[in-house]
Amino acid sequence: MAFLNIPLTLLSIAIAGVGFLMIQTVAKHTQKYVRTQQKSLGQMNGLVEEQYSGHSIVTIYAGQKEAMERFDRINETLGHTAFRSQFLGSISNHLSGLISNVGYVLICVSGALLYLNGAIHFGTIIAFMIYVKMFTGAFSQLSSAVVSMQSVAAAAERVFIFLGYGEMPVEEEKVDVSNVKGLVEFKDVHFGYDEDRQIIHGFSIRVEPGQKVAIVGPTGAGKTTLINLLMRFYEVGSGDISIDGISIRDMTRHQVRGLFGMVLQETWMFEGTLRENIVFNRTDVSDEKLDEVCKAVGLQHFIASLPKGYDTPIKDDSSISMGQRQQITIARAMIDDPKMVILDEATSSVDPLTEKLIKEATDRMMDSRTSFIIAHRLSTIMDADLIIVVKDGSIVETGRHEELLRKKGAYKELFDSQFDVSSD
Numbered sequence: 001m002a003f004l005n006i007p008l009t010l011l012s013i014a015i016a017g018v019g020f021l022m023i024q025t026v027a028k029h030t031q032k033y034v035r036t037q038q039k040s041l042g043q044m045n046g047l048v049e050e051q052y053s054g055h056s057i058v059t060i061y062a063g064q065k066e067a068m069e070r071f072d073r074i075n076e077t078l079g080h081t082a083f084r085s086q087f088l089g090s091i092s093n094h095l096s097g098l099i100s101n102v103g104y105v106l107i108c109v110s111g112a113l114l115y116l117n118g119a120i121h122f123g124t125i126i127a128f129m130i131y132v133k134m135f136t137g138a139f140s141q142l143s144s145a146v147v148s149m150q151s152v153a154a155a156a157e158r159v160f161i162f163l164g165y166g167e168m169p170v171e172e173e174k175v176d177v178s179n180v181k182g183l184v185e186f187k188d189v190h191f192g193y194d195e196d197r198q199i200i201h202g203f204s205i206r207v208e209p210g211q212k213v214a215i216v217g218p219t220g221a222g223k224t225t226l227i228n229l230l231m232r233f234y235e236v237g238s239g240d241i242s243i244d245g246i247s248i249r250d251m252t253r254h255q256v257r258g259l260f261g262m263v264l265q266e267t268w269m270f271e272g273t274l275r276e277n278i279v280f281n282r283t284d285v286s287d288e289k290l291d292e293v294c295k296a297v298g299l300q301h302f303i304a305s306l307p308k309g310y311d312t313p314i315k316d317d318s319s320i321s322m323g324q325r326q327q328i329t330i331a332r333a334m335i336d337d338p339k340m341v342i343l344d345e346a347t348s349s350v351d352p353l354t355e356k357l358i359k360e361a362t363d364r365m366m367d368s369r370t371s372f373i374i375a376h377r378l379s380t381i382m383d384a385d386l387i388i389v390v391k392d393g394s395i396v397e398t399g400r401h402e403e404l405l406r407k408k409g410a411y412k413e414l415f416d417s418q419f420d421v422s423s424d
């Protein structure tokens with residue numbers, strides 16, 4: 001180009017430079033709107049999901065107006081930013097077209113003037129007209145690529161934040177747990193979900209193999225937290241938990257969880273048949289065994305009422321009652337035949353008659369197995385080998401039912417409060 005004509009070359013470069021700067025300026029402005037747009041879209045999806053799944057609660061508390069206002073606020077930001085980012089994105093495209101055309105005209109006019117002065121040949125002007133088109137053509141492609149890149153970058157940024165979280169370390173099996181008897185020991189365990197708020201303050205207890213241990217205490221005392229630590233859902237802050245003298249830190253999470261059968265406060269059902277929900281990932285369960293377990297937890301009448309029995313599909317959680325879900329979860333734990341058992345408020349949603357039935361069944365399951373039971377209704381744990389009363393993450397009393405009643409302490413207080421309630 002420069003060999004043909006220096007002034008026209010400089011003009012072409014100037015046009016390209018101006019074009020580049022203008023597109024960059026617009027892109028910079030667009031970027032902030034694209035980011036906000038993606039953020040609002042995430043908020044909007046979150047809100048819709050939350051309001052949809054909690055629709056009955058929203059309706060009961062007459063929260064529709066508030067929900068709609070929140071939706072409108074997010075929607076307004078989303079609409080506003082989407083409009084701006086689309087507007088600036090399309091400006092960027094048209095801007096490159098404009099620069100291309102203005103550049104074309106400038107080259108024509110300057111070429112014509114140079115030609116009139118006899119400084120260049122006519123062919124050179126034609127060559128520069130083609131050059132400038134090629135130059136600016138590349139710019140318009142660049143600008144549309146920048147617009148798409150921006151929305152990809154804003155979305156990817158959010159995905160990368162998620163991917164950036166640390167991975168759980170891969171664990172190797174270092175110890176053999178196949179012959180575990182069930183001696184569980186908590187040694188001066190301290191723990192807090194957040195660094196600045198400790199929940200468990202120096203918890204120590206030794207549970208002999210086969211013992212039935214009940215953990216009682218007021219709401220928020222840290223009972224479920226103790227179970228979370230035992231199952232390695234969280235790691236202890238300081239101190240140690242061991243099973244048969246082996247620290248659970250030396251076992252893999254998979255090994256620890258394989259030792260326990262759990263029935264938690266929150267039940268979990270997945271989409272599949274009732275049979276699949278009960279046997280879960282086992283394949284060697286006979287129908288007789290299934291019948292036996294379901295009868296033990298009092299599910300047989302419910303199953304008989306279903307059109308396809310065990311093969312009835314469970315579409316979603318709402319198609320079964322809370323109590324039935326607890327019965328299914330207990331049946332799942334019983335089928336699994338674990339070495340140790342954990343029941344966290346396992347019968348809180350069933351009627352007293354079913355509770356009695358389940359208690360008999362779980363007593364059989366817990367017989368000769370180390371078991372941990374958390375229950376608010378003390379009637380379910382009166383026969384435990386050891387009752388641990390926790391308050392604010394510390395043990396306040398331990399002993400058997402009669403012993404604790406004689407002590408006239410925290411357990412007696414809990415017991416009396418229930419007695420008062422039941423005699424009302």
Ligand SMILES: Nc1ncnc2c1ncn2[C@@H]1O[C@H](COP(=O)(O)OP(=O)(O)OP(=O)(O)O)[C@@H](O)[C@H]1O
Pocket residue numbers: 193194199217218219220221222223224225226265
């Ligand atoms: N995932 C969590 N993150 C932060 N704090 C938590 C978490 N889970 C529980 N907590 C807090 O830890 C404390 C103990 O909770 P925990 O669930 O162990 O109580 P709990 O004794 O099982 O009560 P409940 O009888 O109601 O089941 C509570 O103050 C609770 O707010």
Ligand SMILES: [Mg+2]
Pocket residue numbers: 223224225265344
């Ligand atoms: Mg709990």
